[in-house]
Amino acid sequence: MSETHTGPNTTSVVQLCPKCGSASLSTDGSSLVTPDADVSCKGCGWSGRQGEVIGAVFQHQMGSDEQILKTIVNDLRNSVAQHLTVPIGRFLLKWGFINRPIDARELSRYSVAVAQAMLRAIFETREQMEKERTHGG
Numbered sequence: 112m113s114e115t116h117t118g119p120n121t122t123s124v125v126q127l128c129p130k131c132g133s134a135s136l137s138t139d140g141s142s143l144v145t146p147d148a149d150v151s152c153k154g155c156g157w158s159g160r161q162g163e164v165i166g167a168v169f170q171h172q173m174g175s176d177e178q179i180l181k182t183i184v185n186d187l188r189n190s191v192a193q194h195l196t197v198p199i200g201r202f203l204l205k206w207g208f209i210n211r212p213i214d215a216r217e218l219s220r221y222s223v224a225v226a227q228a229m230l231r232a233i234f235e236t237r238e239q240m241e242k243e244r245t246h247g248g
């Protein structure tokens with residue numbers, strides 16, 4: 112096998128806490144741990160088994176698993192902050208989740224939570240798709 116430099120497709124496994132959606136999980140450091148291995152979340156203190164973690168395998172063109180994960184999380188957070196904070200704020204105001212004058216910290220907390228939930232939903236969907244691909248057709 113010849114040495115490859117930044118190949119076009121690196122396969123990564125990205126994992127998220129099933130409780131809070133944080134990517135700050137402490138595992139053995141290996142992405143090939145068994146489903147019974149202990150995992151804990153540095154974000155919310157959740158602890159459980161590897162098998163409970165939301166994970167997705169995907170291909171990309173940049174960096175290590177850790178780098179890609181940071182990039183993904185930041186990308187979605189920035190995207191939500193940039194494009195969705197206003198509609199989210201409007202929605203929250205409309206239904207009385209927040210009141211005028213708007214507390215910027217509250218709004219930002221909602222928007223971060225929305226980003227995390229979105230990421231979790233995306234990963235869960237991806238995981239589901241992977242399973243369907245394995246079992247079906």
Ligand SMILES: [Zn+2]
Nearest residue numbers: 128131152155
């Ligand atoms: Zn957590």
